[in-house]
Amino acid sequence: MEYGIVIGLEVHAELKTKSKIFCGCSNEFGGQPNTHVCPICLGMPGVLPVLNKSVLEFAMKAGMAINCEISRYSKFDRKNYFYPDLPKAYQISQFDLPICKDGYIDIDVEGETKRIRVNRIHMEEDAGKLVHTEGYGSSAVDVNRCGVPLIEIVSEADMRSPQEAYEYLTKLKSILEYTEVSDCKMQEGSLRCDANISLRPKGQEEFGIRAELKNMNSFKGVLKGLEYEVKRQTEILESGGEVVQETRRWDDEKGVTSSMRGKEEAHDYRYFPDPDLVPIEVDEEWIQRIKDELPELPDVRKKRLIEEDGLPEYDAGVITASKGLAVFYDECMKGYHNSKVVSNWIMGELSMYLNENNMEIDECKIAPAQLAEMLKLIDNGTISGKIAKTVFAEMFASGKDPEVIIKEKGLVQISDEGELAKIVEEVIANNPKSVEDYHNGKEKAVGFLVGQIMKATRGKANPALVNKLLKEKM
Amino acid sequence: MKLNELTAHELHEKLVGKEVSATEITKTVYERIDAVEGKVNSYVTLTREQAIAQANEIDHRIKNGETVTPLMGIPIAIKDNMCTDGVKTTCSSKMLADFVSPYNATVMNKLNTAGTVMIGKTNLDEFAMGGSTETSYFGTTHNPWDLERVPGGSSGGSAAAIAADEAIISLGSDTGGSIRQPASFCGIVGLKPTYGRVSRYGLVAFASSLDQIGPITKDVTDAALVMNAISGHDAMDSTSANVDVPDFTKALIPDVKGMKIGVPKEYLGEGVDQEVADNIQQSIKQFEAMGAKCEEISLPNTEYAVSVYYIIAPAEASSNLARFDGVRYTYRAEDANDLMELYCKSRSQGFGPEVKRRIMIGTYALSSGYYDAYYKKAQQVRTLIKQDFEKAFETYDVILSPTSPSAAFKIGEKASDPLSMYLSDICTIPVNLAGIPSISIPGGYNAAGMPIGIQLMGKAFDENTILRAAYAFEQNIKDTLKRAPLKG
Ligand SMILES: [Zn+2]
Numbered sequence: 001m002e003y004g005i006v007i008g009l010e011v012h013a014e015l016k017t018k019s020k021i022f023c024g025c026s027n028e029f030g031g032q033p034n035t036h037v038c039p040i041c042l043g044m045p046g047v048l049p050v051l052n053k054s055v056l057e058f059a060m061k062a063g064m065a066i067n068c069e070i071s072r073y074s075k076f077d078r079k080n081y082f083y084p085d086l087p088k089a090y091q092i093s094q095f096d097l098p099i100c101k102d103g104y105i106d107i108d109v110e111g112e113t114k115r116i117r118v119n120r121i122h123m124e125e126d127a128g129k130l131v132h133t134e135g136y137g138s139s140a141v142d143v144n145r146c147g148v149p150l151i152e153i154v155s156e157a158d159m160r161s162p163q164e165a166y167e168y169l170t171k172l173k174s175i176l177e178y179t180e181v182s183d184c185k186m187q188e189g190s191l192r193c194d195a196n197i198s199l200r201p202k203g204q205e206e207f208g209i210r211a212e213l214k215n216m217n218s219f220k221g222v223l224k225g226l227e228y229e230v231k232r233q234t235e236i237l238e239s240g241g242e243v244v245q246e247t248r249r250w251d252d253e254k255g256v257t258s259s260m261r262g263k264e265e266a267h268d269y270r271y272f273p274d275p276d277l278v279p280i281e282v283d284e285e286w287i288q289r290i291k292d293e294l295p296e297l298p299d300v301r302k303k304r305l306i307e308e309d310g311l312p313e314y315d316a317g318v319i320t321a322s323k324g325l326a327v328f329y330d331e332c333m334k335g336y337h338n339s340k341v342v343s344n345w346i347m348g349e350l351s352m353y354l355n356e357n358n359m360e361i362d363e364c365k366i367a368p369a370q371l372a373e374m375l376k377l378i379d380n381g382t383i384s385g386k387i388a389k390t391v392f393a394e395m396f397a398s399g400k401d402p403e404v405i406i407k408e409k410g411l412v413q414i415s416d417e418g419e420l421a422k423i424v425e426e427v428i429a430n431n432p433k434s435v436e437d438y439h440n441g442k443e444k445a446v447g448f449l450v451g452q453i454m455k456a457t458r459g460k461a462n463p464a465l466v467n468k469l470l471k472e473k474m
Numbered sequence: 475m476k477l478n479e480l481t482a483h484e485l486h487e488k489l490v491g492k493e494v495s496a497t498e499i500t501k502t503v504y505e506r507i508d509a510v511e512g513k514v515n516s517y518v519t520l521t522r523e524q525a526i527a528q529a530n531e532i533d534h535r536i537k538n539g540e541t542v543t544p545l546m547g548i549p550i551a552i553k554d555n556m557c558t559d560g561v562k563t564t565c566s567s568k569m570l571a572d573f574v575s576p577y578n579a580t581v582m583n584k585l586n587t588a589g590t591v592m593i594g595k596t597n598l599d600e601f602a603m604g605g606s607t608e609t610s611y612f613g614t615t616h617n618p619w620d621l622e623r624v625p626g627g628s629s630g631g632s633a634a635a636i637a638a639d640e641a642i643i644s645l646g647s648d649t650g651g652s653i654r655q656p657a658s659f660c661g662i663v664g665l666k667p668t669y670g671r672v673s674r675y676g677l678v679a680f681a682s683s684l685d686q687i688g689p690i691t692k693d694v695t696d697a698a699l700v701m702n703a704i705s706g707h708d709a710m711d712s713t714s715a716n717v718d719v720p721d722f723t724k725a726l727i728p729d730v731k732g733m734k735i736g737v738p739k740e741y742l743g744e745g746v747d748q749e750v751a752d753n754i755q756q757s758i759k760q761f762e763a764m765g766a767k768c769e770e771i772s773l774p775n776t777e778y779a780v781s782v783y784y785i786i787a788p789a790e791a792s793s794n795l796a797r798f799d800g801v802r803y804t805y806r807a808e809d810a811n812d813l814m815e816l817y818c819k820s821r822s823q824g825f826g827p828e829v830k831r832r833i834m835i836g837t838y839a840l841s842s843g844y845y846d847a848y849y850k851k852a853q854q855v856r857t858l859i860k861q862d863f864e865k866a867f868e869t870y871d872v873i874l875s876p877t878s879p880s881a882a883f884k885i886g887e888k889a890s891d892p893l894s895m896y897l898s899d900i901c902t903i904p905v906n907l908a909g910i911p912s913i914s915i916p917g918g919y920n921a922a923g924m925p926i927g928i929q930l931m932g933k934a935f936d937e938n939t940i941l942r943a944a945y946a947f948e949q950n951i952k953d954t955l956k957r958a959p960l961k962g
Contacts, residue, residue: 039575042802043797044557044576044577044803045557045563045565045573045575045797045798046556046563046575046675046676046678046679047577048674048711048712048713049712050709050711050712051712078793080792080796082796084799084801084813087797087801087802088797089793089797089799090793090796141801268842270792270793270841270842270845271845272790272793272845275682276682276712277712278712278713
């Protein structure tokens with residue numbers, strides 16, 4: 001039997017406000033354990049939470065970018081459970097009246113646009129984390145992360161393949177980056193994703209029994225975890241078995257999921273409205289003000305790059321998927337005219353080096369204006385396209401201006417006909433066999449001779465001039 | 475009279491007139507404590523050295539010509555569920571027996587600004603859960619009028635300290651009557667302000683939507699003075715109201731002519747002692763003699779108040795007290811083998827039976843499948859109770875009732891019968907559910923010589939009207955008021 005896949009995602013994103021959600025502590029990532037803390041986020045007796053307004057505004061901004069309706073009235077609730085990384089033994093979250101609801105995100109699936117509905121976005125505080133030290137028989141608690149503001153974005157179960165889930169996540173990340181509400185770094189935990197996945201016989205309306213998937217710590221991990229689950233559940237169903245409703249943990253190293261806890265072990269969180277916080281009321285004026293602050297979003301930017309800059313749809317898609325790349329592109333275009341050339345360098349060399357070094361664009365030492373400058377140096381013949389790659393590598397490593405690198409390393413292209421002619425004559429004289437081959441119609445011989453000339457000039461010879469001179473002299 | 479027997483406003487006159495120093499006052503208070511504390515047990519912690527230093531500093535400031543403000547140099551007792559930087563805050567629980575707060579409650583900062591001198595931290599029912607101060611981990615507090623009787627609770631230590639002249643003024647907290655009922659049992663004045671009038675920041679939460687800090691004092695004037703010092707919006711407490719704070723002493727006018735006073739019949743029904751009911755009738759006559767108009771009214775949803783309260787308060791408490799889990803600053807069981815055992819044993823050993831009972835009731839009321847039937851329904855009825863009051867206040871300025879159905883009972887009398895203990899809160903609980911202000915003042919004495927309190931309830935944020943009625947009444951019966959007969 002053939003099965004259809006049903007996937008829904010729950011994504012937690014840390015908001016990059018200056019301070020935490022209910023106290024004045026710094027919201028910066030990292031820091032020595034238990035240094036970004038105060039009586040309030042430590043949950044000391046007697047303390048009270050006061051909502052940081054920026055958290056609310058960041059959440060509204062994310063909601064608007066995800067086409068949600070903003071609740072005029074919402075509230076905070078307590079989610080009660082015991083764990084040593086949760087000092088109050090309850091997490092302040094939003095239960096039945098979230099700040100945003102009924103949104104959607106459009107993704108591209110095989111050239112078609114597909115709409116994935118977003119059920120809700122709610123605000124909550126993060127918990128701390130446990131540090132397990134070997135050999136002491138005990139665990140330590142770091143509460144720096146307690147009270148870091150989060151939004152949880154809950155999709156409908158609208159995705160029909162792991163790839164669609166991957167596309168949704170990618171798009172969601174780019175929207176959150178564009179709106180500058182979150183850093184979205186999965187490795188640092190500022191973006192976390194849980195998934196619900198179930199299978200059903202093709203043609204069946206009703207959803208099958210689902211598994212909840214946790215601990216997928218990268219985009220690739222989400223894809224692989226879901227793919228594994230599809231395989232696992234298919235095998236169960238095909239052998240006549242039944243999928244168990246449970247929470248499963250993805251093990252990235254082993255590439256498998258395993259059961260974490262069953263349905264019957266699910267917590268009763270005893271949600272109730274937090275009496276320490278007043279309900280949140282948002283008026284039209286406030287909503288409009290946040291709306292006015294919204295930046296250009298990825299879909300609009302992509303359209304602009306296609307229509308105004310004439311970029312192919314594929315290029316525009318790749319560049320606008322990352323806010324960092326899109327900004328880099330726009331800045332570069334201020335100093336250079338040819339969009340396709342810029343896009344080739346960004347998608348080619350730049351992305352390659354970033355990937356190789358596991359870096360984000362904002363960590364890159366090359367300024368967009370420097371790339372534009374380098375492209376102009378190619379156009380005016382100062383360096384060849386080949387040399388440019390060497391120059392680019394050095395720019396990436398040191399952040400120096402291209403002119404400086406060219407000067408320091410003596411990489412200026414030899415375009416002087418007299419100087420080059422001498423070298424060409426020398427090479428011809430030293431390689432009579434190849435010259436003979438050429439005259440016998442073996443075009444390949446030219447390639448060898450060009451190679452020899454480049455070797456003699458350490459790659460600096462103007463390729464067009466070399467070709468011209470070689471053919472003349474032979 | 476000795477200095478420690480005077481009120482804050484009387485001592486203020488003497489400080490202004492340079493007849494006494496703050497240090498002398500403080501020392502006199504400690505002399506009294508040394509003489510009677512062994513019998514009364516008002517305090518969990520005494521802060522003698524700190525207090526003397528504070529008083530010295532005040533004297534120094536006065537000597538340097540600083541204006542003496544109303545509470546400057548006045549000894550105050552603080553209920554031990556308000557956080558005091560560097561001084562233990564135990565909530566009278568084994569769980570927090572060694573807890574020292576790293577910060578001050580907002581009221582403490584305000585009192586420090588006002589220049590009061592903290593004498594110590596007073597005993598209470600464990601985590602403020604109780605009406606007799608018998609559930610304290612540090613032993614029962616005894617009523618200065620009769621040491622075999624309870625002082626009421628949960629602010630029993632604060633009330634006993636004032637009645638025994640072991641402090642001049644004090645702070646209590648009131649979740650279901652915990653300021654007013656001990657004030658009435660100890661023959662003094664207790665005011666529960668409107669919810670949101672005084673910041674809760676630093677008050678160890680029992681039931682967040684009901685808790686409110688307020689004064690317990692020897693007379694109405696002192697209550698108004700303390701209110702002036704502790705009221706006002708606090709950016710640290712989202713539920714504190716951003717409304718203007720009046721000068722509460724402006725309400726101290728001995729005139730109730732034309733005031734309309736409603737007397738709800740539901741507060742005088744079954745279970746109310748005859749002597750208490752008689753005292754209310756007498757009080758009505760006194761108010762009428764002063765020119766007020768008293769009428770019987772009905773607050774029909776009163777009968778549900780105790781049930782509603784004993785769902786909402788434990789529900790909130792079950793969550794508020796969950797942080798006391800043995801992991802951080804609390805009592806920690808020694809013999810736990812894993813995390814679950816650490817939780818279970820620490821909480822089983824650290825909390826007393828009454829606290830455990832309420833945590834279990836509250837956890838049950840919030841459980842999945844029961845939430846709608848209990849917590850949600852209770853909130854709906856709470857709204858009805860609030861509306862009863864709003865309707866009554868369309869016609870009446872003040873509502874008069876007993877503070878408690880009886881005078882102070884014997885120690886141990888109700889300790890084994892939680893239900894009868896819960897029912898004794900019937901007159902005070904509706905006020906917390908409605909969030910309105912209410913004051914308890916002495917109304918008279920029963921045949922056994924124990925004080926009986928009367929309660930005056932007012933509109934939200936209109937403490938001044940009840941203060942005025944209370945002041946007028948107090949001035950009127952002044953000559954009949956007695957002091958606790960406790961000898962040193
Ligand atoms: Zn903090």
